[in-house]
Amino acid sequence: MAVAEDYVELVADLLREEGEARSVDIARRMGVAQATVAATVTRLQRDGLVATKPYRGIFLTEAGQAMASAARERHELVVRFFLTLGLDRATAEADAEGVEHHVSEATLEAFARFLAERKDMA
Amino acid sequence: MAVAEDYVELVADLLREEGEARSVDIARRMGVAQATVAATVTRLQRDGLVATKPYRGIFLTEAGQAMASAARERHELVVRFFLTLGLDRATAEADAEGVEHHVSEATLEAFARFLAERKDMA
């Protein structure tokens, strides 16, 4: 069950990696039906996060880009944190997905502090 | 947005603390309308997690008790982990709620390992 932010994040990734974000790729990468992508994109558009040119892919608005880079930062912080705790990459990535939308700033800062301390020790 | 497991957990808490779990208390504690509790309880009953005696409160089935104690264990593990990371109690409790349903066993084990190591050091 992906959340809006995950879609935005993925659109950003696809734009960076492939140069364009097509629904078919989003569907494949998220393991979801194309119709689901269409519905979600409609919501994202309504919320001013993406713009679409029909049959020409999906683009991020300013707000969408801001959300994507914030999400990306959070995602990477959580993944690094999990890796440091000794999780394998796959689990770290998967669980970060589940966690990053549900923790407060305070907790993210605690993760960051932990990483900083760990680095000092190494 | 509470999830079924949260309701089961709360029913267990209420039964322990108050001796009975009434919808009105569930609604108050979860900050949710009574009608929402009624709907959720119907689902929990359908799924064999609780039984109700109308106007006599809600009870846990075997399966419900199993879920509740597993949830409780997870919850406490996550809270202890967050406290050890330096979070205040309120944040730890709140964020644990968000996290405990979204991490794998492997991650919970990593949390437990971390706590065990920390204890050795103290």
Place this chain on the structure above:
DNA sequence: AGCAGATATTAGCCTAGGCTATGTTTTGGA
């Protein structure tokens, strides 16, 4: 140029969790 296959859209349906408003039952206190 035209058509087949890829891609996108639309319609219609589902589930979990929410809400308000409107009944019903129960129950405790005068």
Place this chain on the structure above:
DNA sequence: TCCAAAACATAGCCTAGGCTAATATCTGCT
């Protein structure tokens, strides 16, 4: 005892995320 307040139930609606099936559009290849 009986009745009002508290508790519970029901109806109707909403949203985010899912699905399938059917339709429309586009694009690349012959």
